[in-house]
Amino acid sequence: MIEVNNxxxxxxxxxxxxxxxxxxxxxxxxxxxxxxxxxKSTLLRIIASIxxxxxxxxxxxxxxxxxxxxxxxxxxxxxxxxxxLYEELTVEENINFFGRIFGMNGKNIEKRKExxxxxxxxxxxxxxxxxxxxxxxxxxxxxxxxxxxxxxxxILDEPTNGVDPVSRREFxxxxxxxxxGGVSVIIxxxxxxxxxRCGKICFLYKGNLISEGTPEEIKNSIGKSLIVVITxxxxxxxxxxxxxxxxxxxxxTGNSLRVFTDNIKKAKESLKSILPEQDINIxxxxxxxxxxxxxxxxxxxxxxxxx
Amino acid sequence: MKILSSAKRILAxxxxxxxxxxRDGRSLVLSFLxxxxxxxxxxxxxxxxxxxxxxxxxxxxxxxxxRSLIEEFSHNEYIxxxxxxxxxxxxxxxxxGGEAAMGLVIPVEFEKRHLSGKSADIQLLVDGSDSSSALxxxxxxxxxxxxxxxxxxxxxxxxxxxxxxxIPVDIRSRIMYNSELKSKNFIIPGILAIIMAIISALIxxxxxxxxxxxxxxETLISTPVRRFELFTGKMIPYIFIALFDVIVSVCLGYxxxxxxxxxxxxxxxxxxxxxxxxxxxxxxxxSSATKSQVLSVQLSMMITFLPSFILSGYVFPVKNMPAIVxxxxxxxxxxxxxxxxxxxxxxxxxxxLLWSQILFLFLFCIIVAIGSIKYLDLRIPE
Numbered sequence: 001m002i003e004v005n006n007x008x009x010x011x012x013x014x015x016x017x018x019x020x021x022x023x024x025x026x027x028x029x030x031x032x033x034x035x036x037x038x039x040k041s042t043l044l045r046i047i048a049s050i051x052x053x054x055x056x057x058x059x060x061x062x063x064x065x066x067x068x069x070x071x072x073x074x075x076x077x078x079x080x081x082x083x084x085l086y087e088e089l090t091v092e093e094n095i096n097f098f099g100r101i102f103g104m105n106g107k108n109i110e111k112r113k114e115x116x117x118x119x120x121x122x123x124x125x126x127x128x129x130x131x132x133x134x135x136x137x138x139x140x141x142x143x144x145x146x147x148x149x150x151x152x153x154x155i156l157d158e159p160t161n162g163v164d165p166v167s168r169r170e171f172x173x174x175x176x177x178x179x180x181g182g183v184s185v186i187i188x189x190x191x192x193x194x195x196x197r198c199g200k201i202c203f204l205y206k207g208n209l210i211s212e213g214t215p216e217e218i219k220n221s222i223g224k225s226l227i228v229v230i231t232x233x234x235x236x237x238x239x240x241x242x243x244x245x246x247x248x249x250x251x252x253t254g255n256s257l258r259v260f261t262d263n264i265k266k267a268k269e270s271l272k273s274i275l276p277e278q279d280i281n282i283x284x285x286x287x288x289x290x291x292x293x294x295x296x297x298x299x300x301x302x303x304x305x306x307x
Numbered sequence: 308m309k310i311l312s313s314a315k316r317i318l319a320x321x322x323x324x325x326x327x328x329x330r331d332g333r334s335l336v337l338s339f340l341x342x343x344x345x346x347x348x349x350x351x352x353x354x355x356x357x358x359x360x361x362x363x364x365x366x367x368x369x370x371x372x373x374r375s376l377i378e379e380f381s382h383n384e385y386i387x388x389x390x391x392x393x394x395x396x397x398x399x400x401x402x403x404g405g406e407a408a409m410g411l412v413i414p415v416e417f418e419k420r421h422l423s424g425k426s427a428d429i430q431l432l433v434d435g436s437d438s439s440s441a442l443x444x445x446x447x448x449x450x451x452x453x454x455x456x457x458x459x460x461x462x463x464x465x466x467x468x469x470x471x472x473x474i475p476v477d478i479r480s481r482i483m484y485n486s487e488l489k490s491k492n493f494i495i496p497g498i499l500a501i502i503m504a505i506i507s508a509l510i511x512x513x514x515x516x517x518x519x520x521x522x523x524x525e526t527l528i529s530t531p532v533r534r535f536e537l538f539t540g541k542m543i544p545y546i547f548i549a550l551f552d553v554i555v556s557v558c559l560g561y562x563x564x565x566x567x568x569x570x571x572x573x574x575x576x577x578x579x580x581x582x583x584x585x586x587x588x589x590x591x592x593x594s595s596a597t598k599s600q601v602l603s604v605q606l607s608m609m610i611t612f613l614p615s616f617i618l619s620g621y622v623f624p625v626k627n628m629p630a631i632v633x634x635x636x637x638x639x640x641x642x643x644x645x646x647x648x649x650x651x652x653x654x655x656x657x658x659x660l661l662w663s664q665i666l667f668l669f670l671f672c673i674i675v676a677i678g679s680i681k682y683l684d685l686r687i688p689e
Contacts, residue, residue, distance in 0.1 A: 011689060045687055048529050049529070050525065050528050050529050050685070050686050050687050051686055051687045051689075052686060069685075070531045070533065071531075073529060073530055073531040074531050076529065077529075078525075078526065078529035079526070080522065080525040080526060080529075082522040082525070083522060084522050084523050084525050084526030084527075085523065085526065086323065086327065086523055087521070088326065088327050088330040088331065089323065089326055089327070089330075093323075093326060097319055097323045098530070100315055100316070100318070100319030101316050101319050101320070101527075101530045101531075101532055102530060102531065103312035103315055103316065103531070105315075129330075145526075
């Protein structure tokens with residue numbers, strides 16, 4: 001059980017993390033979602049005990065990790081955004097090193113390594129230098145090194161950034177398998193499809209927590225319905241609908257317009273009247289569930305943060 | 308239990324560092340080759356002995372007496388008569404061209420003045436552009452002329468019927484410790500100290516900054532590793548490399564340059580170890596302060612090489628420095644190391660006589676090591 005309470009972190013005049021609290025239980029994946037520069041890495045570094053917050057504390061199973069950093073670190077695994085392993089060491093040497101640095105003896109390391117090789121499929125590459133691995137394999141090795149000492153809390157900073165979709169899927173499968181062992185995972189991501197896979201997420205924007213809950217809760221929290229309209233001239237339609245100011249938000253994605261509204265019936269009718277007036281044909285119109293991406297954009301634009 | 312896991316972490320770090328060292332062949336070769344190169348270059352090039360000073364002679368007298376004086380200059384290793392000039396202009400042009408370092412002019416009526424009981428003058432022209440060599444050369448000439456005078460006086464006394472003529476005061480100097488006054492015998496111990504100072508700080512100055520630059524430090528500090536474990540684990544492999552370098556350098560000095568080793572090698576080695584620990588700590592301190600490999604290499608070169616070379620009393624005598632600079636020399640650990648190496652190698656004295664130097668080295672070692680451990684960041688710098 002990890003509790004993050006009222007964390008504040010300022011760099012000079014800039015508030016990187018502004019009064020953020022969150023909780024992740026055992027067997028839970030907690031996602032921190034936000035654009036670049038939202039303060040995700042700073043927050044994760046503070047949770048990993050390698051950066052001191054200006055205010056607030058982080059409690060892991062009843063221990064304040066900043067007051068007892070060394071004991072806490074025995075139960076924490078942290079994988080930084082930038083590849084943090086030794087490129088001149090082989091896959092196996094890296095795993096051995098992290099096992100030993102966590103005070104494990106040779107026998108335990110061997111036993112655990114077998115397990116780690118099984119899920120990561122790294123065994124055939126165990127004598128390859130870490131610097132010669134592909135992006136996806138590097139991340140899997142990072143995870144293997146992080147997991148060697150069977151931590152209670154796993155902190156992953158954008159682990160799938162720049163990793164191909166197949167490796168990403170594999171990576172997530174590994175994470176799900178871990179949960180049965182009762183660990184907590186805190187992961188940051190800029191991909192909203194990944195956020196959907198988390199048990200709980202929070203949206204971070206410019207250091208502020210904008211929304212928190214399960215993906216379902218967040219999708220429901222915006223309390224608005226969504227109409228997907230495909231027209232003969234999507235760009236012109238978007239401009240037109242925006243000018244009307246009747247709809248709470250309009251997002252153009254590819255050929256379709258995603259129109260947010262409080263009143264779905266009224267919105268459908270006005271769409272049918274506005275667009276043909278300007279010689280735009282409505283090719284299709286349907287109601288849809290909001291994705292997290294919709295919610296994210298809606299949440300931010302609702303506060304006038306992005307247009 | 309705590310000590311055991313601490314030892315495990317230190318060992319893990321040390322062996323990881325060792326793998327990194329031998330995978331990076333260039334720096335390994337450099338750390339073994341640099342001492343050899345420095346030893347050979349300094350050993351051969353930095354000879355301060357003034358021998359075979361080139362002398363050109365203008366003999367305007369051309370008498371047996373003048374020739375016997377010139378004869379005195381011809382048969383020693385300090386002065387070589389390279390040419391006989393026929394006029395003053397020729398001496399000038401040889402001195403100007405650097406072909407000769409000194410010119411000796413014997414005037415006409417040199418023998419005549421001597422025989423008439425007057426003092427006979429000769430003129431010595433010296434190229435003073437290298438002042439210390441010039442002073443030494445003048446000393447040679449004075450010594451030769453003094454000998455010549457004595458020999459003449461004694462033979463005259465004998466001719467005048469004095470049976471056992473004696474010189475009032477005769478200096479019998481016996482040079483101890485470096486009996487042939489070979490400059491190599493103090494250059495090599497000095498260069499040994501400078502090699503140790505540079506190598507140990509240079510190779511350790513990369514260790515922490517490389518971890519920061521490559522991003523591996525961020526992972527490392529998220530583990531339970533303690534400051535002193537990081538410090539010790541990182542240092543151990545480099546101490547072994549530096550100790551190996553010491554053996555190589557001492558062997559070179561002993562076998563190639565013939566510098567004696569009168570004292571106990573084990574004692575020399577222990578003092579070297581003390582110095583290496585202190586200087587490696589300095590390298591680690593620089594490394595964690597700069598967090599940049601380029602900067603830490605430059606800084607460690609500057610901090611170790613310059614003071615060890617200039618302020619240690621190795622090349623320039625400390626007594627000739629202004630008082631403030633003299634005070635600074637007490638902060639240069641190489642100064643104490645050079646005294647220890649010279650003491651053991653040339654004088655054959657032991658630890659009991661060198662205790663004050665060892666105490667200074669010990670203090671240096673402790674202070675820098677503590678500072679270095681305290682300065683290690685186990686958190687992300689902001």
